[in-house]
Amino acid sequence: MNAHGTVHKYGDDVDTDVIIPARYLNSSDPKELAKNCMEDIDKEFVNKVKEGDIMVAGKNFGCGSSREHAPIAIKASGIACVIAETFARIFYRNSINIGLPIIECPDAAREINAGDDVEIDFDSGKIYDRTTGKEYQGQSFPPFIQEIIKSEGLVNYINNKKL
Amino acid sequence: MSMTMTQKILAAHAGLESCQAGQLIEAKLDLVLGNDVTSPVAIHALDNFKKKEVFDKDKVALVMDHFTPNKDIKSAEHCKCVREFSNDNDITNFYDVGSMGIEHALLPEKGLVVAGDCIIGADSHTCTYGAVGAFSTGVGSTDMAVGMVTGEAWFKVPSALKFVLKNKPAKWISGKDIILTIIGMIGVDGALYRSLEFAGDGIQYLSMDDRFSMSNMAIECGAKNGIFPVDDITREYLKAHGEREWKEYEADEDAPYDEVYEIDLSTLTPVVAFPHLPENTKPVKEAGDIKIDQVVIGSCTNGHISDMQIAADILNGRKVAKGVRVIVIPATQQIYLECIEKGYLRTFVEAGAVVSTPTCGPCLGGHMGILAAGERAVATTNRNFVGRMGHVDSEVYLASPAVAAASAITGKISEPADLGL
Numbered sequence: 090m091n092a093h094g095t096v097h098k099y100g101d102d103v104d105t106d107v108i109i110p111a112r113y114l115n116s117s118d119p120k121e122l123a124k125n126c127m128e129d130i131d132k133e134f135v136n137k138v139k140e141g142d143i144m145v146a147g148k149n150f151g152c153g154s155s156r157e158h159a160p161i162a163i164k165a166s167g168i169a170c171v172i173a174e175t176f177a178r179i180f181y182r183n184s185i186n187i188g189l190p191i192i193e194c195p196d197a198a199r200e201i202n203a204g205d206d207v208e209i210d211f212d213s214g215k216i217y218d219r220t221t222g223k224e225y226q227g228q229s230f231p232p233f234i235q236e237i238i239k240s241e242g243l244v245n246y247i248n249n250k251k252l
Numbered sequence: 253m254s255m256t257m258t259q260k261i262l263a264a265h266a267g268l269e270s271c272q273a274g275q276l277i278e279a280k281l282d283l284v285l286g287n288d289v290t291s292p293v294a295i296h297a298l299d300n301f302k303k304k305e306v307f308d309k310d311k312v313a314l315v316m317d318h319f320t321p322n323k324d325i326k327s328a329e330h331c332k333c334v335r336e337f338s339n340d341n342d343i344t345n346f347y348d349v350g351s352m353g354i355e356h357a358l359l360p361e362k363g364l365v366v367a368g369d370c371i372i373g374a375d376s377h378t379c380t381y382g383a384v385g386a387f388s389t390g391v392g393s394t395d396m397a398v399g400m401v402t403g404e405a406w407f408k409v410p411s412a413l414k415f416v417l418k419n420k421p422a423k424w425i426s427g428k429d430i431i432l433t434i435i436g437m438i439g440v441d442g443a444l445y446r447s448l449e450f451a452g453d454g455i456q457y458l459s460m461d462d463r464f465s466m467s468n469m470a471i472e473c474g475a476k477n478g479i480f481p482v483d484d485i486t487r488e489y490l491k492a493h494g495e496r497e498w499k500e501y502e503a504d505e506d507a508p509y510d511e512v513y514e515i516d517l518s519t520l521t522p523v524v525a526f527p528h529l530p531e532n533t534k535p536v537k538e539a540g541d542i543k544i545d546q547v548v549i550g551s552c553t554n555g556h557i558s559d560m561q562i563a564a565d566i567l568n569g570r571k572v573a574k575g576v577r578v579i580v581i582p583a584t585q586q587i588y589l590e591c592i593e594k595g596y597l598r599t600f601v602e603a604g605a606v607v608s609t610p611t612c613g614p615c616l617g618g619h620m621g622i623l624a625a626g627e628r629a630v631a632t633t634n635r636n637f638v639g640r641m642g643h644v645d646s647e648v649y650l651a652s653p654a655v656a657a658a659s660a661i662t663g664k665i666s667e668p669a670d671l672g673l
Contacts, residue, residue, distance in 0.1 A: 102440055102441070102529060104635075104637045104638075106616070106617075106635070106637045106638070106639060106640050107637065107638055107639065110617065110639055111289075111318075111616040111617045111618055111640075112617060112618075114289045114318075114319075114618075115319060115323075115324060115326035115327045115330065116326055117292050117293045117296065117330070129638055129639040129644045130638065148441055149440060149441035149444065149474060152440060152441065152474065153376065153471075153635060153637060154376050154616070154635075155290065155374055155375055155376040155378075155390040155391060155392055156289065156290065156392070157290070157293055157374075157392035157393040157394060158289075158293070160392075161293075175441065175444060177441070177444070177474060178444065178445050178474065178476055179376055179390050179391060179392060179471075182391060182392060182395060183391075183392035183393075183394065183395075186392060186394035186395060187392075187394060231276060233276050233406070242394070243394050243395070243398055244297060244300045244301060244394065244397070244398070245300075247301070247398050247401070247402065248300075248301060248302050251402055251404075252301060252302040252303045252401070252402075
């Protein structure tokens with residue numbers, strides 16, 4: 090599985106309130122949520138983002154509220170993968186559970202610039218910045234979590250293993 | 253192998269003799285919680301499960317608290333979805349308008365969470381129940397759905413930071429000042445993926461309400477949970493609020509901690525967290541001349557009866573400053589009743605404040621006190637992110653009920669000492 094797209098770049102401590110403000114949580118429809126994704130931090134995001142694009146951010150991405158609406162909105166907006174220095178733990182879980190690919194890679198998170206053309210190989214965790222020519226090795230998931238990702242989310246994993 | 257208090261609870265619920273940081277485990281759950289924002293997503297997720305029945309109708313709690321009484325048609329539809337699900341599944345602990353309160357104040361009050369429990373909730377402040385000596389943590393809606401059907405959740409066993417609290421807190425220092433001080437010390441990701449474990453002789457001076465505020469905000473430094481040892485104050489609380497038997501776990505004396513911090517509670521001063529992160533703490537006396545438009549006293553962090561009492565003590569016989577809107581929100585119906593019986597409601601209204609039915613409301617910018625562009629609020633809530641209480645150009649300053657009430661009187665960020673108290 091691969092991703093290849095243009096980078097949208099953000100800083101440290103991007104919280105789930107700016108990813109999807111609470112005033113839109115009266116809906117749980119992914120398409121509705123995607124219309125307001127990142128609105129309070131980047132009004133232009135929804136106009137700029139294209140299917141397959143990549144989001145890159147600093148430390149503690151997705152901190153705050155446990156709203157699963159946040160990774161759902163990012164995924165429905167077309168983002169194929171989020172790279173960050175670190176993720177807040179509930180966002181990390183939620184992304185894996187709903188099948189939004191995420192990678193922790195401090196070097197890539199710091200060095201990749203907005204607008205760069207970036208390729209990601211999920212199996213190896215390799216990140217290649219075509220614009221700068223630099224390659225990075227993202228942190229790989231433990232086998233248990235890889236199984237959830239291969240099942241395309243926790244629901245399928247549970248259906249196959251437990252029910 | 254020596255373990256932290258958190259690790260012992262997790263090992264027991266995973267059927268293991270012991271566990272260590274980094275280990276992936278599957279643990280049995282004593283309670284699965286959801287609210288009106290997160291439960292509909294979980295209920296829709298159930299459509300994709302082979303089996304849809306809840307694992308135990310007594311061990312699921314659904315609390316309609318965020319946008320209730322319904323603020324608009326969409327939120328009414330969400331509550332309707334959860335109400336129908338609860339009826340269809342005969343959920344014992346469904347709390348709707350009239351019986352509901354803010355979830356993290358309500359569940360301990362109803363005796364639904366006790367020491368030794370392992371609890372997940374689709375709300376980040378589920379970590380609150382560490383105050384009673386339980387392992388509890390926030391998750392998303394899919395984890396909630398899986399928890400409701402299987403009665404289990406997967407966890408990565410956390411390592412821990414230990415906070416040794418020493419001595420009696422100084423005057424006006426509440427649990428809120430202590431936890432804000434801790435978040436200021438270690439930052440909003442200072443405990444990422446880890447537990448906070450509280451210890452020390454200072455704990456004996458902290459009421460259950462202080463402890464609830466502190467465990468509640470563990471998530472604001474990235475922690476998975478924030479847990480207190482069980483003592484006589486806990487036992488008295490648990491006896492008074494329910495019939496369930498509890499189990500007491502203690503961290504081993506040589507338990508592994510990533511870091512140990514000591515905090516002398518007698519030296520703390522009231523603090524305020526400046527926009528837009530809870531780590532931006534300053535002593536109130538160094539805040540400068542910051543005029544405010546609104547004060548909110550309530551939330552899962554500080555809507556307890558002792559919070560109401562502190563606010564009433566300060567507002568009693570005084571008037572809210574001209575141009576400041578003060579919104580008081582008792583967290584549960586029981587707390588609301590106690591406010592009536594103790595005369596706090598009269599005090600609030602006579603001072604010029606309004607009193608709302610229990611709701612999360614303005615804390616997350618839902619309803620009941622949204623800020624316009626350029627407005628500032630002092631709030632006893634838990635987050636001051638960009639746009640959290642309304643417009644992206646509004647500001648939230650986090651503080652204790654004492655600081656919030658004093659600020660309501662002066663119209664700028666103040667502490668009780670500024671009123672001669």
